[in-house]
Amino acid sequence: MRDMTMVTNAHKANGASTIPLIPLTPEQELTTRIRLAQALQMSLDPAEVLNLFYTHIQAIVSLSGILFKFGNGSSELKIGRECLHHCDYRLTTDEGYLGEIIFSRSKRFAEAELITLEFLLSSLIYPLRNAIRYQTAMRLALLDPLTLLGNRAALDTALRRELQMAERHQHELSLLMVDVDFFKKINDEYGHHRGDLVLCEIAKGIQSACRGSDITFRYGGEEFVVVLGKTDAEGAKIIAERIRQQIAESHIKYNGKTIDTTVSIGIATRHSNEKEHINDLFERADKALYIAKNSGRNCVISSDEILIKS
Structure with missing residues (x-):
């Protein structure tokens, strides 16, 4: 294993590094740099950039795999397979740390190959x-x-995307529209700063009550939307009720004061045998939410229930 730091500066032409020796002929160096530059400019997707890099350098230095660890620690990208021998490089520019790249293969790296890799990394x-x-x-x-x-x-x-997937695989899909009850009163009584705090806490409460596969959005103002993939009306009602209870039982404290909040929720479900436009799904969820707000608030109403009653 070889642990090195590679630092480049923005004022250096073409990102050239200070490596003194390149084990390539001048013609090979020029051809390689041009080919790599052209290839790597084809994408603004980090995964694709690394895949292009991996593919193009194979003819110069044989590798089994590459692992890139993002500098913010958020994720990793893996190409190929990990093997016994590897060399690690910290990629840093004058603007900060990009991450760590690890080259791997079953055969030990020769010194000349390491120098070539460093040239290619530039x-x-x-x-x-x-x-x-x-x-x-x-x-x-x-x-x-x-x-x-x-x-x-x-x-x-x-x-x-979720609607297309639901139609293709004949899955049910549900949508929750969540509205904070009497939010204007909260803003008027406690101020907009605390109103913002309430919205942040409610966002956390919605996420904590949902499943890992559910996706939560802020729709605007004090409204939130939750997309429930592969979820029928009954399942959506269970999750919506869980969200309602979670928010109702939360007590938001700020500077010694407690702010109690509730939410009203409208549900619309796209059934597996139906084809429905996004706007139709929203319209049904919004209508269910309107009825929930006019039924005393702090409750859950499904558009399916409205159809049954009507």
């Missing part, structure tokens, strides 16, 4: 940094900055 760092930046920006663009839940743009994308 072509990877900036495309990988750009891809990570882009991915981070895209992720932030889909987050509600207050609650850190998905925003409406993220909801539209997720719901469209």
Whole structure:
């Protein structure tokens, strides 16, 4: 194992490192750099950038696998398989730590191969940094900055995907619309700052009451939406009731004061034998929520129940 730190500076042309020896001919060096640069600029997906890098360097240094650990510790990307021998590199730019990349194979690395890998890494760092930046920006663009839940743009994308999956595999899909009861009164009595605190706590409460596969979004204002994949009306009612109880039993404390809140929830379910547009699903959930708000609040109403009663 070889543990090294590779530092590059933005003012160096083409991300070139300070490695003094390259075990390639000048022609090979130029050809390799051009080929890698062209390939790595084809994507802004970190996984794809690493896959392209792995594929293109195989002809120069044989590898069994690559493992990349993101600098923020959030996740890892693995390509190929892990073997006994490996060499590790910390990838750092003048802007900060990108992460750690580990090359692996069954045969020990020769010194000349390590020098070549270091040369090749100099072509990877900036495309990988750009891809990570882009991915981070895209992720932030889909987050509600207050609650850190998905925003409406993220909801539209997720719901469209979930509906397509439900139709393709004939699964049921349910949607919960959750509205905080008397939220204007909370803002008027405690101030908008504490109102924001209430929304954050409710977002946490909704997530804690849901399953790992359920996806929660802030729809706007004091409204939240939960997408329940592979969930029928009965299952949705159970989860919605769990959310209602979770919020009703929570007591939000701030500066010695306790703020009690409740929510009203409307449910709409796309049944496995039906084809339904996203807007129709929302309209039914919204109608069920409206009835819940006009039935005393702090309750759960399903659009299926409305159809039965009517």
